[in-house]
Amino acid sequence: MYTVHAIRYATREGLRGQHFLGYDDTWAEPHPTAYYVWLAVSDTRAVVLDAGLEPDRAPAAIAFDCTPHEGVASLGVDPADVDTLVLSHLHYDHTGAAARFPAARRVVQRAERDYWTGPVAKRITREHWLRSESDLATVLAPDRLDLVDGEAEIAPGLSVHLVGGHTAGMQLTRVWTARGWVVLASDAIHFTENLEQDRPGPILHSMPGIYAAYDRIRELADSAELIVPGHDPQVMDRFPRVGPHAVRIA
């Protein structure tokens, strides 16, 4: 059994049109977003989901509260003791601080690795800003990489599930807690509204994959409250605060 925390390390002002696919009258309304990493701890394991981003590598619009590894440390876990870093996908804001968890094995879906290192991602202009060559070199270094295909149990009570949609090899993480099965969806849903309104964001790899992911998220979670989106500021209000940067999900 795990305790699970969300750590919000940064925020950004935005517009609804940047976060929901398709033009409508609400396009220009403000729509703030948040940047998270997640920490799952058991008696024997310390697992971080997504590495997050560091200020020196980030666009100016992103306002930092802390660095991802400082956020982990603020919950009493030494980043050097993190044994596993699950990377939900390889967008720059989920891989940038991977080197700050120096002992961690990295769990990546093979389809995600193959997409970002293959010929197509380099040719698609809209993918360029989401991709960091130096991050890919770090997180895909073979000595600490655990490539997985589809579903895989990382440890008892903690598994990953390939869904695609947002990216070619997007994966969910499912964690067993005192409240039941939690699904850390990361960017399979950026906001709870994506799921509730059945409306994706504009950054996506496959539309059928997006909707299959929404269905899979609901199947894997024990309740709607235990579904944790990737960039939703409301996560900080939905769960009890346990410090300046973190909430306890379960």
Ligand SMILES: [Zn+2]
């Ligand atoms: Zn993403």
